[in-house]
Amino acid sequence: MxxxxxxxxxxxxxxxxxxxxxxxxxxxxxxxxxxxxxxxxxxxxxxxxxxxxERLVKVRLDHPIGRCMDLAATLCDRFPLTTCEVVPSDPGAPELLTGIAIAAAALLEKTLRAPEPRIIAMGTGRALRATVEQLSRMECPQHKIVSLLGNVMSDGSATPYNAVIPMADRVGARHYPVPLPVLARDAEELRALHAQEPVRNSLALCAEADLTMVGVGQMDMSAPVLVDGFLRPAEMAELRAAGAAGEITSWVFDDRGHVIDCAHNRRVASAPLPRAADRPVIAVAVGESKIKAIRAALTGHLVNGLITNELTAERLIALP
Amino acid sequence: MxxxxxxxxxxxxxxxxxxxxxxxxxxxxxxxxxxxxxxxxxxxxxxxxxxxxERLVKVRLDHPIGRCMDLAATLCDRFPLTTCEVVPSDPGAPELLTGIAIAAAALLEKTLRAPEPRIIAMGTGRALRATVEQLSRMECPQHKIVSLLGNVMSDGSATPYNAVIPMADRVGARHYPVPLPVLARDAEELRALHAQEPVRNSLALCAEADLTMVGVGQMDMSAPVLVDGFLRPAEMAELRAAGAAGEITSWVFDDRGHVIDCAHNRRVASAPLPRAADRPVIAVAVGESKIKAIRAALTGHLVNGLITNELTAERLIALP
DNA sequence: ATGCCCAATGGGCATTTGCTTAGTCAGTGG
DNA sequence: CCACTGACTAAGCAAATGCCCATTGGGCAT
Structure with missing residues (x-):
């Protein structure tokens, strides 16, 4: 041209x-x-x-699919949720992340469009990674995006499903990658790590985040923490024996959503979970295998918002 | 269910x-x-x-151009336009000509790239001058470029915003500068001028132009015709009293786009306006002060195409 | 029960779309 | 100077899509 x-x-x-x-x-x-x-x-x-x-075209479905709305309402009713979004499932691929990723991205964009500076705290994981990929490119240098957990694996490499860096890149915001491992060697090292100035800064930002978005990990042999090598099978077995039902930003909790007092959690370097926060703390998760973990997180009020799909919502409601 | x-x-x-x-x-x-x-x-x-x-799927375009396209569609809807292009406004300089000049130049180049001979008729003015400056150099001797109006001012000097000569120069086409003043002294002189062979040739070419591109002049104290000395303030006042809303190639029209029957228009030496033509007659204009004039020209079907910017388009649509 | 009407259905077909291959052209750098 | 790169166009093909039309079958009046 x-x-x-x-x-x-x-x-x-x-x-x-x-x-x-x-x-x-x-x-x-x-x-x-x-x-x-x-x-x-x-x-x-x-x-x-x-x-x-390039995500220039945004397709929105302006029809409350009765089913999904019903499910969302039921979930809000049954658990202490302030926001809940249920997207239709693709019957052929019920674990597909695209749907919830689009919904989560829309939520993020709503916050990002604010002219006033906002702090967005992000966890890690496949769901959040997919979410970030659905974000439009935009230019919002006024906001800060902070990671809820370190991005360094025990062998020194970066975690695979980091969401903060690509997100900051896409939306042109400042970001705060936490120079931390996911797990400290022991409580001693943890104290030392947390005493560092940049780490304390990041944690302070997390504590006052206007929007927190996290994934939910299950605690079985298909768990992301296991697959990605943060935990060895023996440790997993130990945690399950101790009642572990799921994890959010590596904090392992039981089926009532209480963070378990155990050796593992004493080594977790992530920002503390903002339990029963007044600002939105949104879980983004789907999948048969995550249902127990999601239910525990909702029950324990570890999050106050949920984005999931139809099938997962059904299963959550069907649980006793 | x-x-x-x-x-x-x-x-x-x-x-x-x-x-x-x-x-x-x-x-x-x-x-x-x-x-x-x-x-x-x-x-x-x-x-x-x-x-x-059923409008369940809403498609939104997450790009500044989206708004422009919407505005263009609305203008096409509201006025008898066959083509309309709206370019983004520079918020800092909403009257900047560069944007529309690039768009208009692109349109010209599309015609110029045709291998068959084409006739392009051009008006004058700052917008067209800026358009010509955006044209790429090319070599198309098969086309003819003809001026819709004379380039001689009453004192014998050349008009400042002639577009045909630099355009022909840039694109290597033959051109037909009309050896005419903008205004004849009176109807008598006008007849004599129009009787000249080269003038009649030019006017004939204008009548069969494949593409006509004109500027739109407002009729107020900042009007180009006034600033450039074609009209004295008293004449302007007179015309405004007679209902003048704007001018195209010196033809003055009222706010319904009808060329006014007045002393001024009887002296205009320009080619007649191809009213409601089947071939493209494109107005290139931006600016707060030109809005009434543009609207009148569109309403009266003096042109069937418009290239403008976002702000001007908004104002045009906002008019009652 | 019969016949009719109308909406919904699925077959078939023309068009549109996504993608591949081959060739062209302008700009780039050795 | 020329090979190379990258991006484009043209041509063409298989899959996906949009749409017409004959058929179906339920509801309704006779």
Whole structure:
């Protein structure tokens, strides 16, 4: 395009946006778009695809699917929740994260659009990672994004499902990766780590976060903490014997949602869970295997909000 | 079913919403949806279509261009326009010409790239001058560029915002500068001028132009015609008293877009305006002060295309 | 019971879309 | 100077989609 000579990057995205609008809003065919934009059909198709992949087009379903609304209402009723969102399940792939990721991203964006500075605290995990991938690019340097837990594994490598760094990148906010391991070697080392100035800063930010978003981990042999190597099978077995039902930012809790007093939790370097907080603390989780963990977290008021899907919600309600 | 009461309507809409969700959010194909919902593919397609037609799926474009496209669509809807382009305003300099100049230049280049000979008729003014400056250099001797109005001021000097000569220079096309003043001394002189062979040629070319591009002048004390000395303040006052709302290539029209029958217009030497033409006649204009003039030109179908910016488009739509 | 009406259904077909291959062209750097 | 890169276009194909139309079957009046 002729206008390309000024800001190739911007212009390309602009054209993608134009193509996306013509396609999704005006209902043009890609051929028409190609003609209107003066490019080949293939380019038009690329532009439309780019508008989607760059998350320029947001599809929202403006119909409360009766089922989902009922489930959300029931969950709010049964557990101490202030917000609850249930998205439809894909019957073929009920553990698909896309749906809850979109819902969670919409929630994050609502906070991020605020002109006043906000603090958003994030956990880690696949669900949050998927959430971040659904965020639009935006420019909000006024906000701070802080990690609830360290991103260093015991062997010194970075954790795989860190969400804070890509999130800060996408939305142009400042971020505070905590220079901490997930687990300290012992209580002694933990004290030393927490005494560091940057760590104390981060923890202080977490404590006053306007929005906290976390994943929920189950405590069985398919647990993320196990798969990702934070725990050895023997430790897992030990924790389960001690009544462990789930974990949030590595804090292991029992089936009533009480953080267990045990050796493991004494080594957890993560920010303390803001129990029964007045500000939103949202769990983002789906899956058959996580149901007990989610229920425990809700019961114990470790979170006050939940984003999940239809199937998981059904199972949560079906529990005795 | 989700609810105890049996409401076929609701259920059907719910299914539509579900199908829409699976299609647009989860990215299923209609075949998969059909399988998952246990209906035929055709029914799935009907459900998806219903989700759209019932406005259950809302598509939003998360990009500044989205708003511009919306505004353009509204303008096309409200006025008899076949093409309309709205470019983002620079919030700091909402009257900046660069944006619309780039858009207008892109439009010109699309025509200029045609291998068949084309005739492009150009008006004058700052906007068109800025447009020409955005044109890439190219070599298209097959086209003809003709001026809609003379480039000689009453004192014999050339008009400052001529666009045809630099345009022809940039794109390597033949051009037809009209050896005419902007205003004849009187109707008598006008007849004599228009009787000249080269003038008649030019006017004939204007009449069959494939693309006509003009600026729009307001009729107030900041008007270009006044600033550039084509009109004296007294004449301007007179015209305004006669209901003048704007001018295009010196033809002064009222707020319904009718060229006023007055002494001034009887002296105008410019090519006649191709009212309600079948070929594109594009106005290129921005600015708070031009809004009434633009609206009049659109209403009266003096042009069938508009290139403007976001702020001006908003104001045009906000007018009663 | 019979026939009719109408909405919903699914088959079939033309169009649209996503993607691949091959070729072109401008800019880049050795 | 030329090979290389990257991005584009053209052509074409298989899958996905949109839509027409004949069919079905339930509800309703006769």
């Amino acid at each position: 002729s206008t390309g000579r000024f800001t190739p990057e911007t212009t390309r995205l602009d054209d993608a946006a134009r193509a996306g609008w013509l396609y999704y809003v005006a209902g043009n065919t890609q051929d028409e778009i190609a003609r209107k934009l003066g490019v080949s059909r293939q380019s038009a198709q690329r532009l439309v695809a780019m508008a989607v992949s | 989700s609810t105890g009461r049996f409401t076929p309507e609701t259920t059907r809409l719910d299914d539509a919403a579900r199908a829409g969700w699976l299609y647009y959010v989860a990215g299923n194909t209609q075949d998969e949806i059909a399988r998952k919902l246990g209906v035929s593919r055709q029914s799935a397609q009907r459900l998806v279509a219903m989700a759209v037609s």
